[in-house]
Amino acid sequence: MEIVVAVKPVPEAETRLRPDASHASLDPEGVKFVLAGYDESAVEQALLLKESTVGSRVRVLSFGPAPRTEEVLRAAVALGCDSATWVEHPSDLLPDAVLSARCIATAIAGPFSGLVLCGRQSGDEEGGIFAGALGALLKVPSLGYATNLRWKEPRGQLTLQRSIEGGLEEVESSLPLVVGLQQAWNDPRTAKLPNILKSRKAAIEKIPWEATVATLGPHAIPGTVRRTFRLPPPRTGAKMIRYDSPQDAAAQLVRLLREEAKVFP
Amino acid sequence: MVVVAELRDGRLVEPVREAIGVARSIGGAGATVIGVYVGPPASEGVGEFSRAGLDRVVAVEGEPFARTTSSARARTVAELLRELAPRVVLLAGTSEGRDLAGRLAVEWEAGVATNVTAVEPLAPGPIQLTRPIFGGRATQGLELPGERAVLALRPHTFPPAAASADAAPVERRAPTLPQVPVGAPTMTGFTASATGRGPDLAEASIVVSGGRGVKTPENFAIVEALAESLGAAVGASRAVTDAGWRPSSLQVGQTGKSVSPQLYIAIGISGAIQHLVGMVSSRVIVAINSDAQAPIFKVADYGIAGDLFQLVPALTAEVRRVRGR
Numbered sequence: 001m002e003i004v005v006a007v008k009p010v011p012e013a014e015t016r017l018r019p020d021a022s023h024a025s026l027d028p029e030g031v032k033f034v035l036a037g038y039d040e041s042a043v044e045q046a047l048l049l050k051e052s053t054v055g056s057r058v059r060v061l062s063f064g065p066a067p068r069t070e071e072v073l074r075a076a077v078a079l080g081c082d083s084a085t086w087v088e089h090p091s092d093l094l095p096d097a098v099l100s101a102r103c104i105a106t107a108i109a110g111p112f113s114g115l116v117l118c119g120r121q122s123g124d125e126e127g128g129i130f131a132g133a134l135g136a137l138l139k140v141p142s143l144g145y146a147t148n149l150r151w152k153e154p155r156g157q158l159t160l161q162r163s164i165e166g167g168l169e170e171v172e173s174s175l176p177l178v179v180g181l182q183q184a185w186n187d188p189r190t191a192k193l194p195n196i197l198k199s200r201k202a203a204i205e206k207i208p209w210e211a212t213v214a215t216l217g218p219h220a221i222p223g224t225v226r227r228t229f230r231l232p233p234p235r236t237g238a239k240m241i242r243y244d245s246p247q248d249a250a251a252q253l254v255r256l257l258r259e260e261a262k263v264f265p
Numbered sequence: 266m267v268v269v270a271e272l273r274d275g276r277l278v279e280p281v282r283e284a285i286g287v288a289r290s291i292g293g294a295g296a297t298v299i300g301v302y303v304g305p306p307a308s309e310g311v312g313e314f315s316r317a318g319l320d321r322v323v324a325v326e327g328e329p330f331a332r333t334t335s336s337a338r339a340r341t342v343a344e345l346l347r348e349l350a351p352r353v354v355l356l357a358g359t360s361e362g363r364d365l366a367g368r369l370a371v372e373w374e375a376g377v378a379t380n381v382t383a384v385e386p387l388a389p390g391p392i393q394l395t396r397p398i399f400g401g402r403a404t405q406g407l408e409l410p411g412e413r414a415v416l417a418l419r420p421h422t423f424p425p426a427a428a429s430a431d432a433a434p435v436e437r438r439a440p441t442l443p444q445v446p447v448g449a450p451t452m453t454g455f456t457a458s459a460t461g462r463g464p465d466l467a468e469a470s471i472v473v474s475g476g477r478g479v480k481t482p483e484n485f486a487i488v489e490a491l492a493e494s495l496g497a498a499v500g501a502s503r504a505v506t507d508a509g510w511r512p513s514s515l516q517v518g519q520t521g522k523s524v525s526p527q528l529y530i531a532i533g534i535s536g537a538i539q540h541l542v543g544m545v546s547s548r549v550i551v552a553i554n555s556d557a558q559a560p561i562f563k564v565a566d567y568g569i570a571g572d573l574f575q576l577v578p579a580l581t582a583e584v585r586r587v588r589g590r
């Protein structure tokens with residue numbers, strides 16, 4: 001099986017967010033970009049499928065600027081991906097999920113008959129747009145919120161579950177397919193030191209931005225413009241309820257929620 | 266403007282009413298709001314949709330749609346959009362709606378934004394909107410410059426449209442495209458989640474979550490009883506799901522679900538950053554924790570320092586009392 005994983009470098013969870021000088025976007029200065037969240041699930045799922053299906057390979061792709069994109073691709077190689085493609089974008093461009101999907105679709109190239117895995121939403125802007133957009137571009141079905149993918153060899157069928165409103169949906173599909181992964185494992189594997197060292201020297205295919213522009217033509221521009229990046233006023237700490245008894249605490253809280261916060265039905 | 270319907274168990278889901286409300290408010294008095302339904306035959310649900318405040322409804326019903334996922338319906342929706350030629354399509358920000366958004370953006374060649382929490386009234390020029398990013402730790406102002414836009418709204422953010430007394434006219438069409446394209450994913454089953462009785466975690470307007478402080482899987486029933494009294498969804502910290510006390514589908518946080526309800530109640534949860542990123546954008550946060558120094562109190566609006574085993578049952582009783590049941 002041909003397995004493709006698309007990953008996006010995102011700021012690590014503990015990052016202190018700051019707007020840049022234009023106040024339109026995150027200031028990337030000093031931010032550590034990593035493979036994170038649902039993308040980690042996508043990589044883990046790809047590797048599990050590879051291990052259980054003889055003759056499959058995992059190719060990881062990412063569209064992004066230097067140096068973070070190459071770093072994240074090397075991290076994915078260290079985890080066990082077989083090959084990596086970096087679709088380069090100029091660092092002053094702020095692409096969106098649809099442009100990302102167009103660029104990755106270009107790099108996948110040709111009629112696609114395998115499986116694409118990505119996160120169900122990215123760890124920064126959380127659009128959840130990429131999987132559907134890529135599916136439409138590749139002209140293959142797509143779905144998000146997936147967990148627990150299994151490949152049933154004799155019939156050539158993929159089974160998976162979707163964690164959606166109200167429950168778990170069972171889905172069966174043939175390939176090709178694009179899947180957005182919901183978190184499925186709390187502990188995706190970590191790379192072993194020798195593999196990390198090896199990944200530093202791994203060959204990474206690079207597609208220059210000019211080549212992508214040549215293929216995409218007028219579509220090589222983002223469809224959205226970021227205008228503002230605002231931080232909410234800092235939370236000032238909880239109003240602590242002083243009480244005589246648990247019943248008193250409960251009565252006070254309910255009254256505050258009703259009368260002050262106005263959230264209580 | 267077009268609003269795409271979503272039914273669950275044959276009933277219109279609430280976020281669709283919110284989308285109709287947004288269409289009305291951004292379109293102004295003269296705007297026409299057309300409802301589009303593509304799915305399995307559902308006369309009751311479509312009837313409900315037609316009374317939800319729309320001017321007109323176009324319904325494409327076909328039995329095979331029952332087993333497909335949104336990507337199969339996207340082609341039919343896009344075909345209708347090419348004909349109806351709206352400026353904006355509004356989707357409920359459910360999993361179905363969000364899955365549809367990216368697909369429609371390409372098939373209908375439109376700008377797209379999801380998780381939208383505010384939209385400026387339509388005017389000539391780009392559409393201006395606001396959306397939370399980084400799990401609600403920041404807010405993004407976004408502009409969609411194109412002629413067409415697909416917007417998926419964050420549930421529970423906008424007031425629902427008032428239902429209309431008269432039903433809008435419904436035009437029924439036969440499907441023209443294959444409803445189940447060759448090789449398309451098909452649904453083979455559905456298991457209601459353990460909390461299937463209550464609202465879904467990602468959509469609920471109140472979430473009650475328990476953490477390691479609850480100490481045993483049996484004790485977790487204390488958290489669930491409070492949730493039930495409030496009509497809330499149940500969540501959990503990773504300490505709880507890792508220990509297997511409750512399924513991982515309940516996990517809130519960086520590697521679980523992001524929630525932003527009107528009210529989030531954290532019980533016996535310390536407030537690790539990986540938990541906070543999944544819930545800090547909730548409108549009002551309440552924390553109950555025996556450690557008055559627990560970091561959760563820094564992000565909470567109201568805190569009670571004390572023993573959850575005494576406080577939570579008292580709170581459940583108080584909620585039942587004031588709600589009269």
Ligand SMILES: Cc1cc2nc3c(=O)[nH]c(=O)nc-3n(C[C@H](O)[C@H](O)[C@H](O)COP(=O)(O)OP(=O)(O)OC[C@H]3O[C@@H](n4cnc5c(N)ncnc54)[C@H](O)[C@@H]3O)c2cc1C
Nearest residue numbers: 476477478502503504518519520521533534535540555573
């Ligand atoms: C990569 C990564 C991803 C992660 N993702 C997530 C995630 O998605 N979601 C998540 O939740 N965590 C996540 N974590 C784990 C996170 O760091 C914390 O370990 C976890 O959130 C702690 O859960 P907790 O608050 O329930 O437990 P604890 O931190 O052990 O807190 C228990 C709390 O209960 C209180 N308590 C004890 N007894 C009582 C009592 N009788 N009455 C009242 N209060 C009491 C204690 O004072 C304490 O504050 C992640 C960690 C990593 C490294």
Ligand SMILES: Nc1ncnc2c1ncn2[C@@H]1O[C@H](COP(=O)(O)O)[C@@H](O)[C@H]1O
Nearest residue numbers: 006007063118119121122127128129130
């Ligand atoms: N620039 C990118 N390069 C590669 N994959 C991406 C890129 N942007 C998004 N993705 C993938 O699409 C998923 C969803 O992204 P989004 O639609 O932006 O929320 C991410 O989790 C990634 O797996």
